[in-house]
Amino acid sequence: MNLVVETESELAYSVYEALLYFPQAALLDIGSNLGYYTLMAASQDHRVYSVDPVLSNLAYIRKSGELSGTLGQITLINNAVSDENEVVIPYNQIEANEGMVTMVNEEQYDNLTDQQKLQTLPGILTVTLNQLLNHIDEDTVILKVDVEGFECKVLNNFLQSPDKNHYVPYIVMEWAWVKVNMNGWCPYPGQLIENFELAGYRAYKEGPLKEAIQQPMNKSRLNENSNLVWIHHSARDTLLQSSPTLSL
Numbered sequence: 083m084n085l086v087v088e089t090e091s092e093l094a095y096s097v098y099e100a101l102l103y104f105p106q107a108a109l110l111d112i113g114s115n116l117g118y119y120t121l122m123a124a125s126q127d128h129r130v131y132s133v134d135p136v137l138s139n140l141a142y143i144r145k146s147g148e149l150s151g152t153l154g155q156i157t158l159i160n161n162a163v164s165d166e167n168e169v170v171i172p173y174n175q176i177e178a179n180e181g182m183v184t185m186v187n188e189e190q191y192d193n194l195t196d197q198q199k200l201q202t203l204p205g206i207l208t209v210t211l212n213q214l215l216n217h218i219d220e221d222t223v224i225l226k227v228d229v230e231g232f233e234c235k236v237l238n239n240f241l242q243s244p245d246k247n248h249y250v251p252y253i254v255m256e257w258a259w260v261k262v263n264m265n266g267w268c269p270y271p272g273q274l275i276e277n278f279e280l281a282g283y284r285a286y287k288e289g290p291l292k293e294a295i296q297q298p299m300n301k302s303r304l305n306e307n308s309n310l311v312w313i314h315h316s317a318r319d320t321l322l323q324s325s326p327t328l329s330l
Contacts, residue, residue, distance in 0.1 A: 092288040093309040099291045100224045100252040108220035113228040117143035124152035135162040135172045135206045164208035164235045172203040184230035211240040227255040231264030241277035251317030258308040283312040
């Protein structure tokens with residue numbers, strides 16, 4: 083049987099396939115927005131940890147989970163994620179697009195115009211990626227990160243940790259704002275790339291995974307992409323040797 087999957091993007095297809103290859107894995111959805119990835123994974127019977135600083139987004143996910151019968155698979159977490167515990171201010175940079183919420187600190191907030199300040203939400207406490215993982219029971223975690231330029235703050239400490247308590251075979255992420263250092267949160271993207279490589283990951287294009295691994299990207303090509311799929315070397319070996327378990 084051929085399974086046709088309608089997705090909002092090639093990145094979503096990467097997440098879908100990653101979950102098929104690891105049927106016991108949880109999805110950690112950092113920057114869940116309205117929950118497209120969260121609900122997709124929950125519908126595949128995966129446990130999902132949905133993290134977003136905007137409480138109304140989590141309310142929409144809760145309602146969608148209730149309507150789809152998947153709420154029992156979903157844990158909702160109202161935090162931002164950073165490399166330390168601090169208070170940051172969610173700022174909706176494009177008022178008509180609530181998916182463009184980024185984080186600003188107090189100094190950056192003070193530099194906003196009066197109109198821009200109306201597009202902020204109350205300050206929220208950050209947690210670290212390692213702290214989130216400490217609350218996840220599943221041994222294997224597929225990680226999706228879409229936090230509008232805050233990705234370096236989310237990922238660097240985890241990648242540098244010598245002892246990891248969870249197996250994270252795939253990290254799928256938005257790259258568009260990292261490569262331009264939006265809001266100054268990722269001044270050294272080369273350091274993030276090096277941390278990925280030292281932790282055993284290599285970058286690939288989004289889309290069908292077996293096609294992607296045939297063409298690994300070198301550093302000079304990364305900025306040609308808006309999204310990236312980082313695959314751990316052990317997961318690449320698994321991908322080459324197996325077929326996904328379809329959830330029908």
